Amino acid sequence: MNFSGIDLNLLRVFDVLIREGNVTVAAERLGRTQSAVSHSLGKLRALFKDKLFVRDGGSMKPTPRAIELSAEISDALASIRATIDRYQLFVPDQTRRVFRVGLIDYHGAMVIPELIKHFRAEAPHATLNVMPTSKEEVGRLILTRKLDCAIVLNFDQDDQNLLLSEVGRDDLVCAIWSGSPLLSQPLTLERYLAATHIQISADGMSEGLADKVLREMGLQRHVAATIPSYLVIPWVLRGSDLITHCADSILLTLDEKSEVGLTKAPIALPSMPISLIIHKQMASDPATTWLKRLIEGIYADRQIRKEAARAAGPFVTRG
Template structure:
């Protein structure tokens, strides 16, 4: 048999000599190494996940490189970055492994109480504020031996995070284009409200359309440029608000609003975390604005995975519970 030699050289690229490693030589565990590496981007963490040594993972990567005649992963500091070829292979390899896993799982029962599986959920900071406390409690209660990673996932990055297996699923209120490779579960809708400092004139006098248009607005935008649903509603009415600044997340909202007359829009899920100490008051906007749809996204071929079915049910139940609590809060505040 002709030998395949993978030459490690200095510099950003390596050269791979053409060889004769064929499909019959393939060990299925090599594909598992590839799949986990795409998630972890680390030889050390991949070894820990698979219960193998780092040298064994490095050896497997060498075999994968020979098989696909590509570097597949290149080191950038402490991160193993996938090459374009690796990204191209991901959906096919992940899909194949999912099919095999599903075939086996049909004859087994997924038990959250005993599983040691790792789950990764992508959340925006808005959904993290609303969901993480209850999600962590419920996850630990039902799956005490499993692990859960909460990964930041902004609207502009969510599809890539799903395609590249950086997350198993992602919760978003962003307008995400339809993708045949991504399954979408509609959970419900959030109403857009206006948030102001509780000591502001607006909080004391009420918010009219004239006051709204005259005020200085903060736009919460992950990319700093995207317009919001409020701007769409205003444009349809031939109006425009005065946006003086953008902020990238909800977490700093109380400190940004405090002592100002600024107005910003936020989903009504924020009602769950506001208290008197936040000094944030929410009021209804003086114009009709479309609600924000909340969706759970995951790869299509993972939608039938028993573990993912369990996780999506847990997230759906938490969302339903938060919606009921939110309705009670809104009734009490007459919003």
């Protein structure tokens, strides 16, 4: 097939199908009928000599060929879009664009309410999709345009196509049930090592930053169990003498009813940067710039509130 005879709109259909994994949803996003999208998919299959998508329950799963094509097609379309957008006026209160933001769980609990409030105030006709993500998968999701941006703790992937800006920092502290004898006196290294610990691990296997620091010291703590989320900490610790490490941002989700005391760890733990990540090609996109500014403002305010909570919170114990 001659290149001049190819309908380049087919590539946009492919890009949306990759993101949505559903013909009906893709049709809604594209403003077309389901049959029109199915017809375009037939042309794409003929063009690339591959099924590209196969039905799996209620979704369409990409084939290896589609996955291979997705990065290049998404990058090409994003480059064209960014070029056009540089010469377009982005008006937040008029846009109907769908924005996708990736967050880890405890940052979601703190940021989502403020993000939705500001987002609705400035862009009442737009749609905000907040999606759970992890440090391991976020780079791929940004590069394949499944996320417009993501907020990740301690991100360490090195990719020239990802732009990172630091929006804050978290310190690791020890979380303990407020009624535990462990909080009756300073948490020494001896008492810390004698205690039983809970490790927060999304995959249930990864060791924590504290374990790495202890190993360098020739020491080891006893981890009795792992849990996948910060948000269940109050229920896991209540009535026990367990210790878990958590980022001090959890301060903004706790109150006296949580029955959680926070105290400084008896080992030196480095602070962890909170990174806002976007695709390099979208750095000049007015809509992405607007969303980035919105999030940076929320985190600046959050940092102020976190420092105030550390200084004044009656439920915080300093070791």
